Amino acid sequence: MKSTKIHLFVIAFVGFVAAATLFASSGVLVQSVGSPFQVSVAGRTAWEPTSAVGTTWATGWRDWTSGQVLVSTWSGGWRTPVAIATSASDLYLAWDGVHQRFVYVYLSGAGSIYFGYSINGDPLYCDPSQKTCWSTPVQLFSGTTWDYPSVGVDNSGRVIVGAVGAGFWTRVSATDGVTFGSAVQVVTGTTGFKTRVVATNNLFEVIHPPSL
Secondary structure, X not given: OOOOOEEEEEOOOOOOOOOOEEEEOOEEEEOOOXXXXXXXXXXXOEEEEEEEEOOOEEEEEEEOOOOOEEEEEEOOOEOOOEEEEOOEEEEEXXXXXXXXXXXXXXXXXXXXXXXXXXXXXXXXXXXXXXXXXXXXXXXXXXXXXXXXXXXXXXXXXXXXXXXXXXXXXEEEEOOOOXXXXXOEEEEOOOOHHHOEEEEEOOEEEEEEOOOO
């Protein structure tokens, strides 16, 4: 079996990045954006938003009133949000360029981590107005001690899912995002709660700020 290498980046930072920047050989270019669009339904409390871009945009959040995690995609306007799960939070979206689909992870109310991806034509997770529908979630980390899930897909289609438990753990699917290997601990101790996983080109990388 081919081994999976995960690069660990230890960083230190304070606060959150307020502006997006693009780095070029001639210097730093500030990427300006237009006026914001309202995605969530007025009158509800949206929490922990997440976004990803592929063939279109996808934005998700937790609806604090209903306890659902919702996803909406763009087609000249934001479509009716679809509930992927109830009694859930910490939704995290990413784009799988190999399979041309969005992938997602979330934390269930019971403390387990679930994974899924966008498909076409699943009536259980698809509003009639949507062209993007969502697969039935699959549990990857079970129990009551998990939190802060994240997901990434490299340029070969491998999927990595990370979660905070006692430290930071990952599971990898080498092919299809259906079959995953066993959980591997990447970060030990109690500082893993700010750790996230990403995929760039053919690498899996874990961003870990131990000072927070």
